[in-house]
């Protein structure tokens with residue numbers, strides 16, 4: 001990919017704000033390297049930060065502020081001029097950004113699927129009755145409970161290394177993680193089985209990275225959005241726009257077990273979405289195809305199909321029973 005036809009000034013340095021988990025750092029380094037290749041005269045560095053979402057491990061995130069907890073500190077750093085951009089897992093980015101911030105680019109998606117990780121078992125089907133499966137995602141919990149009512153789901157928080165450590169310590173027979181994170185960290189061998197989208201429909205934005213910037217004009221006249229535009233992967237950006245539209249319609253909050261996954265073939269996008277109660281006993285699913293360049297319209301149509309199946313009542317029941325994190 002080549003740099004944009006720049007009429008804008010290229011700054012001599014750029015600072016990327018990132019969480020300090022190994023996955024977040026890998027992602028920030030990836031963006032740093034891509035920017036350094038595009039703009040060889042720019043020094044790109046990373047400001048590692050701990051967020052409240054990383055600190056609070058004992059409580060369900062939905063109870064203490066939700067996804068925003070992973071991005072807030074990074075936004076403050078940008079606001080105060082300590083960083084120019086922030087790199088996030090798109091899945092952790094709230095549907096509505098605070099006033100003054102915007103997503104400047106969505107990078108090409110890694111594998112969007114969920115992964116089954118275990119030291120003793122090859123798949124969910126191989127687990128004995130009563131086996132303990134770790135996940136703090138309401139979506140994963142609902143999907144597993146629906147198909148494997150004989151399994152016991154227990155919460156599992158922390159970054160990827162923490163979660164793998166808890167599995168290895170024997171706290172769980174198996175855990176479910178995003179395949180993307182394991183692949184990025186060079187741990188694909190930990191994946192015993194990939195869960196098909198039919199079995200475990202991914203969360204909106206799963207596997208995609210996003211770059212966030214402050215949207216106000218900069219004092220130095222640098223057009224950061226234009227500088228970052230070459231990193232945007234068009235097909236991924238369109239797919240996640242459709243997925244995030246569904247999340248937005250249903251409130252995009254942590255209490256909602258919601259899946260939305262879009263794929264693109266040529267000019268056509270196919271979007272599948274699902275909402276369920278946390279116990280997986282009630283669910284609504286819908287899918288539709290439409291023009292790939294009108295993702296929000298497709299997201300809206302799929303949301304309407306879900307609502308016709310009484311998704312609103314499902315979600316109301318979920319809110320009452322709200323427990324762990326939705327994604």
Ligand SMILES: NCc1[nH]cc(CCC(=O)O)c1CC(=O)O
Nearest residue numbers: 089091177178180181206207208
């Ligand atoms: N806060 C959880 C989170 N956010 C992004 C990823 C994985 C990478 C991705 O989906 O892009 C994970 C871990 C997981 O779901 O196992």
